[in-house]
């Protein structure tokens with residue numbers, strides 16, 4: 001009985017810390033062509049934007065995520081959608097490769113990071129709290145569940161390779177985060 005109470009308390013805190021995550025099956029993911037597992041907890045979180053249109057419902061965000069997966073698999077030739085997770089304008093987190101699989105999003109960091117993509121283009125304006133809050137929750141959730149190191153470093157894609165990603169406005173925003181690392 002005591003064990004059950006403790007377990008319930010743990011579950012309650014886990015649910016409180018994690019944002020809503022739309023599973024691969026819920027957004028209609030294709031299966032990956034191959035899987036490589038990460039060594040968790042990882043030391044890095046890499047932030048991206050999709051440099052695409054935005055979405056405001058689970059249906060429209062799922063359609064965009066399916067499109068990214070198609071492009072990554074059919075055009076880029078990758079085994080799956082590149083990102084670990086995505087966030088949409090509907091406030092949902094979308095499961096990409098998830099917590100424990102190596103992604104394809106930032107050269108040099110794919111094997112030691114979680115890659116999170118903000119759906120939309122954030123060059124001149126930053127994403128709203130509707131997108132930012134679930135991402136902060138997601139990173140906390142990853143720390144709580146030991147997928148992400150407590151002392152992890154969050155960086156922008158442009159710190160890994162020459163790219164404008166995650167857009168000037170979103171890059172400015174993540175520089176205010178307590179876990180941002182200016183010199184990875």
Ligand SMILES: [Zn+2]
Nearest residue numbers: 048049157165
């Ligand atoms: Zn990127």
